Amino acid sequence: VQALLVFLLVMTLSMVASDKRVLEVGRRVQLAQLVSSGLLFLLIGVFLGPRLLGLFPMEAVRGTRPLQSIALAVVGLLVGLNLMPQLLRKLPPKLYLGVGAQALLTFGVVALPLAVILTIAASGDWGKGIGAAVMLGACASLSSPHVSVLWYRAGRIGRMKQLSISLVAMLDDWVGLGVLAVALIFGAGVGLRLGAGLAAMAIVFGIACGALIAYLLAATREAAEVGAMVMGSVALVAGVSSYLHVSTLVSAVACGATVAIIGGRMSEDLFRWLLRFERPIFQGLMFMVGVQVDVRNPWVWVLLTAFVAVRLFGKHQGGRVAKVLTRGVLVLPPRLGYALVAQGGLSLCIAAEYLLLVDHPMTQIVFDVVALAAVVNEALAARLFNRAVNLPASTQVISQVSA
């Protein structure tokens, strides 16, 4: 029943929210921006969830866990499939250096001060405290390229600039995912060795599933069968990892990357099929993330303010370093950091994954902070992007493009 409720609700909202007339009416409250980023569904989830209106009780939240795993697997597979080894090999080392420096600097600026605070808050459990801080750092280091894409479509920035910003934003996903694995090593197991074992298990099973899926898909021609196979593959990847209680996201990324490397044209087919379901699945995931957010804890709001401020500082500084390091390689705007403020959906996936796997009161706070920060950063992103590229402040662009 819970799955049915989520499905029907998200389906209805998705259809209503995609309607041009509704977007036009909702322009004042930046409805289009919230719809395009999926955060509208998160906010609806927060309001309907057990902590506010209570229309979606805790039991129902637990009942949707398999769906959540499947949604995380879809996101992970898409990230993994996006790995294009031939293209990545062609990129100059200076680019990796710049992107890595930007992401790691943001990560460090956020994680280091918060590690101290969170370790104290975790009653001296340094493993959980560091794990939580690392998680916040990982989510802070991520950024989404969607604002640059929307600005390009509206004709406000050039193609080269948009591609350069998108490249930086996309490549920092890998830093975030690497850090997630580290955070899980610290937080998921009883000890470091067990945590490392579980992370390795997630990667090994992801690779095994990827190799098998590539082989299975290679023999499939008919569209209906490919579709069925894709559904089965997603469920298998999500299922194996959630059954073994290891990271679905890490497993799915490893699986997707394996298919991308050995699957040839199969990986393109799989990618195309997944893209068909991506939108409703992502919206459903955002809703499920929203219902789990606890907005009643005052510490969440304190930590949220600190997180947003420190992340903005980190991005600004990281952007400056990246601009220097990638000079002559990328066409980046004067204040790159401000163009990377949008947090994006992957950070929410990472936080959701952490909540599923790490059973500790600190985990809920980290999750709440990341989820709410995504909304705050999305609200800031449009205004700051204009400042990044030296354009007059305006939020009309997203409404125009999305509508």
Place this chain on the structure above:
Amino acid sequence: VKAAAIRLALLLGLLALVTGARFAREAPGRGVAFSAGALLLCGLFAGKVASGVRLPRLTGYLLIGILIGPYGVGFLPAEGVAGLGLVKGLAVSLIAMAAGTELRWAVLQRVGTRVAVLSAGICLGVFVVCWGSLLLLRPLLPFMEGMTLTQSIAVGALLASVLVSFSPTVTIAILQETSAKGPFSEFLMAVVIVGDLWVMILFAAAAAFTKASLGGELDLASLAGGIGWELFGSLGVGAGLGILSLIYLRRIRSERALFLIGLCFLMAEGGVRLHLSPLLLALAAAALIANADQREAERLNVNIERVGLPIFALFFAAAGAGLHLHAVAEVGLVAVLLVGIRMLAIRVASRALSPREPDSLRRLLWMGLISQAGVTFGLASLVARNFPTFGASAEVLLVAVVTLHELVGPLLTRKALTEAGEVDPHAVAATGSH
């Protein structure tokens, strides 16, 4: 076949690895998504292997489900397979919608009365034979020990009403798989569907009398009300949903496949909660669409075919994984006897009562009526839940009978369709070559 078998073997290897790794974990998850993925992928390849050796794909789905399920080698956890109830409901509604789009007014006018009379006759004949047999087999049925004659008669009637039931899901799935078309297929599908309506009435009456014989009260008004609500309520609500669907399909048009899945979910879950039959709801909704707008019905069929393959593969593989093989071992002799008696009764009744034209009906109809599946499982679990004194033991017997029918039924249905000459050879060749 070889390529599909190799892929299936590799999948089984991965499942074995996961099962091995599971024991290294202190608290593994419930395994719902794992069971879904494993059953779907293994089902698809097992279906291809089955098709390659001239068996129905459905048999392949069932057999692989039995093999990897909790009662087979145990790759899948029982909790995970049980968690797939939502898919089962979705599949039943989807299958019923596929059948509903074939229920045109002209067809109902042509064969409606004959089908109603024939199915009533067959149901009554099989019911009487099974009832009598159960009373004769009393010494072999431990749960009937210590019952008075009246109680035995009532309980026998209750179990006989369950034994009569058919499987619309299996029949329609085989019809879809073979793309069978013609008077025999049309008649078979109608008899199976209408037959199950008679079974619903028989079961409700038998359950009320059994309750009364065990010391409860016989409330005829509530009995009639319950049956009436389930039958006519389902048809009415289903027709209402059909009208709403038609408005959506004509006016909004977007995301038809998503809408279809949402509608099937709604009928499956909402129907159970409102004591309506999801099967009838879906049939009525689809029949209304088919009779009101031919073009929309065709589009609906295209969407059903598009989403049907994974759902059917998963549904039947999950049904296989849920088959209690140990039940067959426990009550094997009585179960086999009942299967034989039921088969004989169906054969005699359908030969005696079927119309002369087409000739295939007299010869082959009985083979299409042997399958039992979800409906019968549902009735068996109702017996267990409502009659705690003997229900659990009776359920074991019923489940064993259904298990045997589920394995034999699809083979016989396909044989009947092939011998009737209504199977599309291109469809069979295509499923075999995949």
